[in-house]
Amino acid sequence: MLYKNAEHVDQQLIVLREKNEARELAAMHRMHAANEVPAPPTINLLIKTKLFPWESLESLLFRVSTLNHLSGISILQRALMLPENGVMSIRRHLQLGVALGQDLRALSPTIPTLMSKSTIRLQGHLLPIKHLALSSYRVCPHCVEELGYGKAYWSLAPFSVCEMHKCMLIDRCAACEKPLTATRPAYDRCSCGARYSKISSTESSKALHEMSRIIAAKFTRQPITNESHLYPDEVLSMELLDVLELLTFLAALSEHPSTTYLDLNRKIVSLKLCHLRCKKSSSALLDWPNGFHKLLASTRSFRSYNETTATVYNSISHVIGAIPAGTQRKWCRFILSGVESFLSNRESWSHSSY
Incomplete structure (x- = not known):
């Protein structure tokens, strides 16, 4: 009788041990699944292009999309699963380098990279995210017409005037009042058909133009010329x-x-x-x-x-x-x-x- 009771206890212990092992195994699988991040898709576009000095990632994506006969960059953003807010992790650098055919040493600085919950690295600058307007787009009509591409420092929140042409940047179409978005067909064209480079620009005051020159010089690490004499030397x-x-x-x-x-x-x-x-x-x-x-x-x-x-x-x-x-x-x-x-x-x- 004692033998049968002992055998029954042993069986219960085995069942209990198996249940514990099963729970531990399930917990381990859940932990791995939670920490596993799916690898971003890889695309290798056929036609490549070079990166221009201080060019923004948005401008580069539009130019590459145009060369590969894509209608805007929304298709490319969906295919590459790019975040809507324009901020990316370091893991995205290699993915974009392969897709755009760019050397990482040249491409990485122009990618708005998330370094912490509140800071972004852009062109070697570590900046609070509040100073960057990455969820909206801005262009200078004259720069688009003359250069054909946009600058990375246009996304700096206080930067509202082109330092080259002394005109206001635009973030919406003057013809239909629609904001500039990634769904527009081309970098210089609104979905309504209007071209931003043909929009008459609003000239800014000398003070705002000088401030934009200061910000652009600080961003590109260029010396500030003696023309910027409106502001205190401490600011310069x-x-x-x-x-x-x-x-x-x-x-x-x-x-x-x-x-x-x-x-x-x-x-x-x-x-x-x-x-x-x-x-x-x-x-x-x-x-x-x-x-x-x-x-x-x-x-x-x-x-x-x-x-x-x-x-x-x-x-x-x-x-x-x-x-x-x-x-x-x-x-x-x-x-x-x-x-x-x-x-x-x-x-x-x-x-x-x-």
Whole structure:
């Protein structure tokens, strides 16, 4: 009797052991399936082309599609399973290199590469994703007509004016008001048939044109000529990231603290809004520090009857609080020096032109 009971227990142990092994095996398969990323499809287009200096990936895709008689780049994007937001992983570099017939050393810098959840590498620059408008498209009508391709730095959010032709970039068709998308038949042609290169361009102000020249020079790592004398020397000596952060900070300032913090962190892609924001920032920088003083006076959250330095400081505390604490960034030191001069100049406390 004892023997039969022992045999029954042994059988139960075996069944239990087999169940545990089965569960462990199933868990292992689920883990492998969750971590397994399907390899992106590989396409080798028949006709290749060379990459032009500082050309954007969007422009290259359109040119290759045209050479291979494809209607736009939407077909190519679907075939290669390219992300809609234009941001790619490092694994995509080899795939695109094979498809487009490009050397990786030349192609990789022009691919907007995701380095972390909030940063992108483009042409060797590590930039916060909020500074790039990769989900929308922009072109300069004159550059498209003369060069036949587009520049990578057109996607920088504050960049709204062509540094070569002093005209506004466009992000929608003037004939049908349709935004520029990947579904358009060609780089220079809207789905309605209008050609962007034939659109009459809007000339920009000298201040915005000079700012675009500064941004383009910083992006391409070219020296800034002496013609850019409208802005302070401190701005001209900043790195690209500092300039972009400075313009974003000045454009976001408002008398409402919540609005200021929201504008500092949200991503702006509309070219019209980017142009207005850059105009506001440029106005504050043109006559430094007086222009900045006027902006600060307009962003004060309250005003008191008998004002002191302390009350004025409290009225712009949301502005000071938006500056990264303990940072050594050059743009932060530049802004803090402007705040210090504002607090020491009683005449500027109530003077505002915004």
